[in-house]
Amino acid sequence: MNPRDFPTIDEIEEILLEHSYVTDRVLATVIYLTLKLRKPLLLEGEAGVGKTQIAKTLAEVMGAPLIRLQCYEGLDVNSTIYEWNYTRQLLHIRMLEATACDIDDQVERDLFGEQYMIKRPLLQAIELAEDGSVPVLLIDELDRADEEFEAFLLELLSDFQITIPEIGTIRAPEPPVVVITSNRTREIHDALKRRCIYHWIDYPTLEKEYRIVTLKVPQAPAQLALQMVQFVHEMRELDLYKLPGVAETLDWAEALVALDAQELDLPVVEDTLGLLLKYQDDFEVVRKGHAEKLIESARSQSVEQRALESPGIASG
Numbered sequence: 001m002n003p004r005d006f007p008t009i010d011e012i013e014e015i016l017l018e019h020s021y022v023t024d025r026v027l028a029t030v031i032y033l034t035l036k037l038r039k040p041l042l043l044e045g046e047a048g049v050g051k052t053q054i055a056k057t058l059a060e061v062m063g064a065p066l067i068r069l070q071c072y073e074g075l076d077v078n079s080t081i082y083e084w085n086y087t088r089q090l091l092h093i094r095m096l097e098a099t100a101c102d103i104d105d106q107v108e109r110d111l112f113g114e115q116y117m118i119k120r121p122l123l124q125a126i127e128l129a130e131d132g133s134v135p136v137l138l139i140d141e142l143d144r145a146d147e148e149f150e151a152f153l154l155e156l157l158s159d160f161q162i163t164i165p166e167i168g169t170i171r172a173p174e175p176p177v178v179v180i181t182s183n184r185t186r187e188i189h190d191a192l193k194r195r196c197i198y199h200w201i202d203y204p205t206l207e208k209e210y211r212i213v214t215l216k217v218p219q220a221p222a223q224l225a226l227q228m229v230q231f232v233h234e235m236r237e238l239d240l241y242k243l244p245g246v247a248e249t250l251d252w253a254e255a256l257v258a259l260d261a262q263e264l265d266l267p268v269v270e271d272t273l274g275l276l277l278k279y280q281d282d283f284e285v286v287r288k289g290h291a292e293k294l295i296e297s298a299r300s301q302s303v304e305q306r307a308l309e310s311p312g313i314a315s316g
């Protein structure tokens with residue numbers, strides 16, 4: 001599907017849902033604009049709230065290749081744009097020598113042609129896929145890269161072209177769909193933000209998280225799913241070092257299903273807390289002071305929720 005073909009925002013919500021991604025109105029609008037205006041989308045939010053998944057799902061929906069650049073400190077041209085394939089170049093030279101051919105200027109030029117180049121994600125992303133589709137470029141966890149890389153990215157994102165000394169300037173025939181994520185361990189520069197459509201992904205509402213759990217772990221009994229989601233929501237109010245994201249809720253749901261749990265109770269919660277929390281101090285906080293209260297509250301509220309039959313929750 002061509003990214004410009006999405007006629008409405010509602011349709012974006014529907015198609016993403018068909019591909020197991022739950023959006024809300026604002027996020028669907030932002031995605032719609034990203035596709036229509038072809039402006040990069042910068043997603044910030046805590047870990048595990050569904051940032052990376054958006055790029056993956058978009059690529060799936062568009063039937064386009066996903067080109068992923070995982071950021072880390074020290075990213076450079078060789079790992080992000082291109083690198084010469086020295087082994088192949090050397091082999092070619094050896095072959096010429098063996099056949100007693102001269103190594104002249106033309107040979108040298110050939111040696112620095114596209115066939116001796118290893119294309120890295122940013123270069124791949126400004127070319128169309130073989131079937132002519134526009135790729136989705138995911139620049140994941142940009143906050144992990146250093147600022148020089150950000151400056152370089154700024155240039156690329158402004159005109160979608162790359163200059164390679166030996167070859168010349170390569171320009172994207174059509175800008176790729178770009179999704180940049182950041183876990184906000186540091187601020188992304190204003191200049192880059194200005195180039196992008198910005199969206200903060202918060203922890204989901206109770207209703208949204210319930211929909212995600214029932215969509216992704218359909219084996220979970222409704223009662224259990226409701227209680228879990230309530231539990232996680234109240235847990236996010238606690239003063240913990242690392243709050244659980246949607247990823248942790250889903251892992252927990254799978255664990256509880258594997259244990260055949262029908263409802264939350266103290267033993268089952270204590271035994272499986274390691275799927276939600278990853279720091280010993282957080283464990284202590286929850287075990288010593290809050291586990292029972294959280295369970296009680298989740299159990300009573302989930303009964304209330306069902307009684308109220310709130311449309312979103314009851315129909316899932």
Ligand SMILES: Nc1ncnc2c1ncn2[C@@H]1O[C@H](COP(=O)(O)OP(=O)(O)O)[C@@H](O)[C@H]1O
Pocket residue numbers: 020021022023045046047048049050051052053054181212216246247250
């Ligand atoms: N809105 C959502 N709809 C469906 N699944 C979601 C949603 N948000 C998060 N998830 C799931 O949660 C997990 C973590 O998402 P991910 O995109 O890796 O988080 P992040 O990149 O923000 O750290 C994935 O399994 C993803 O499918």
Ligand SMILES: [Mg+2]
Pocket residue numbers: 048051052053140181
């Ligand atoms: Mg991620």
